[in-house]
Amino acid sequence: MTENGQQNMSEDDDFMDTQEQLPRDIEKEAEDEKNTGNNFYKQKDYFKAIKFYTNAINLMPEKAAYYGNRAAAYMMISNFSSALDDSLKSVEKDPNFFKGGLRMIKCYIALGNLTAASRALQDLKSRDPNNSSSYASETTNINRLKDLEISADKDMNNNDYRRVVYVMDRALEMAPACVNYKTKRAECLALLGRYNEAQEAANEMLRANNLNAGALYVKGLCLFYQDHLDKARQHFLQVLRVDPDHSKARLAVKDVKELESTKQKGNAAFTSGNNEEALKLYRAALLICPNNKLTNAKLHANIAAVYMKLRNYEEAAKECTAAVKLDEGYIKAYARRIVCYQELDQHEEAVRDAEKLHKMEHSRESKQRLRDANIKLKMSKRKDYYKILGCSKSATEEEIKKAYKRAALKHHPDRHSHGTDEERAAAEKQFKEIGEAYSVLSDPNKKMRYDNGEDLDDPHGGMHDVDPTQIFQTFFGGGGGPHQQFFNGGFPHGGRGGNPGFTFSFG
Secondary structure (H helix, E strand, O other): OOHHHHHHHHHHHHHHHHHHOOOOOHHHHHHHHHHHHHHHHHOOOHHHHHHHHHHHHHHOOOOHHHHHHHHHHHHHOOOHHHHHHHHHHHHHHOOOOHHHHHHHHHHHHHOOOHHHHHHHHHHHHHHOHHHHHHHHHHHHHHHHHHHHHHHHHHHHHOOOHHHHHHHHHHHHHHOOOOHHHHHHHHHHHHHOOOHHHHHHHHHHHHHHOOOOHHHHHHHHHHHHHOOOHHHHHHHHHHHHHHOOOOHHHHHHHHHHHHHHHHHHHHHHHHHOOOHHHHHHHHHHHHOOOOOOHHHHHHHHHHHHHHHHHOOOHHHHHHHHHHHHHHOOOOHHHHHHHHHHHHHOOOHHHHHHHHHHHHHHHOOHHHHHHHHHHHHHHHHHOOOOHHHHHOOOOOOOHHHHHHHHHHHHHHHOHHHHOOOOHHHHHHHHHHHHHHHHHHHHHOOHHHHHHHHOOOOOOOOOOOOOOOOHHHHHHHHHOOOOOOOHHHEOOOOHHHOOOOOOOOOEOOO
């Protein structure tokens, strides 16, 4: 290497040494990072602002204002926990940093920590008593939130869950990051049966913290109230793993276990035919959790099934009504109430239920149910020949004959010959209906058509061509025979459709 080359290399080394020995202006670098962060803050690009404020803090970690700036950016993206940490650090670095103290109070309020907010506010007042106007709104918000908490607790004790939701909504306007307020609101939504809203609120909290015991409890509550007892129990047990002292979850586990056990015992009693025991167990299960509407709707329907088995259709209908009041979409309860109404001859009510059920289901089965209900309604408006004769719909031919004999003897007009004109007219009308009833029920073809709800000769089921006296004479004879002692002459006052001289008398 030449002498000139060696000289040039020596000069380059001297230049590099000089560069390395130049002192860095850390403070200027930090300020540049902060100023860049401020620019992004003004542009509302808070995430980039946070990045540059962090660079400034890393360069000068003892600078209180940098923590304060980053706290302000965190607040703008609703990250109040991180904002609180930075506010605390800013005050720690500089106890007289007023903005840091004020931001700390704002963060405590946003997080719903009113005790810490009040303490921080008192500390700020003691250090800067002449600047009360700067924290006037924080003072108002703290007092307002305390009042709302008292109101919510009172409403919760009164089971006024709708009011609690309203109060918590107002509170969250001032404390948007308060987990307790969000949890109480979500719980009340579940208690009101607004399960989708409650689950959405719980999921939002779990996205922020997947071990949030309150949110897990709300999800379990929604499952419990939607009659998913096994899944609900799993959620409540998960809550207790996260927070062993969660009293509501512990009580919920107990309720789920007791409800499942009591309901299963009731089902077993019903299946074995022990109806009174089944009623006792189902009613006991209803008392376990009055807020569990869907499960309790099923319990009412189960009680209805027991009463139907006992043929107590009036009580069964009441239980079905209680079931659909708790669950307006409970198809099985409507179906059972239709049967009860029909057994109670309340056919118009049965048709209304069948129409509603068909709109809900719109199935072949519901269509047939509605058709049958309308037929029975139509049948109910015609004369009930079985009722007129005083026999059951399952009566045999011989039983129908015996029923006719009893009814005809009891209501023959001659037996009421000494009554008033109204009484005699009523007796003759009833006697004629008895003849109509027998003429239909004694004829297999007519009886089948009548039982199927088909029209006979008259739209209202009447048979104008029936001669009740002729039917009566067929049974008891008009002259001679063992029944002759009952006859002597005709119908009173000249007779109505009978033979002249024919009279019926009871000895």
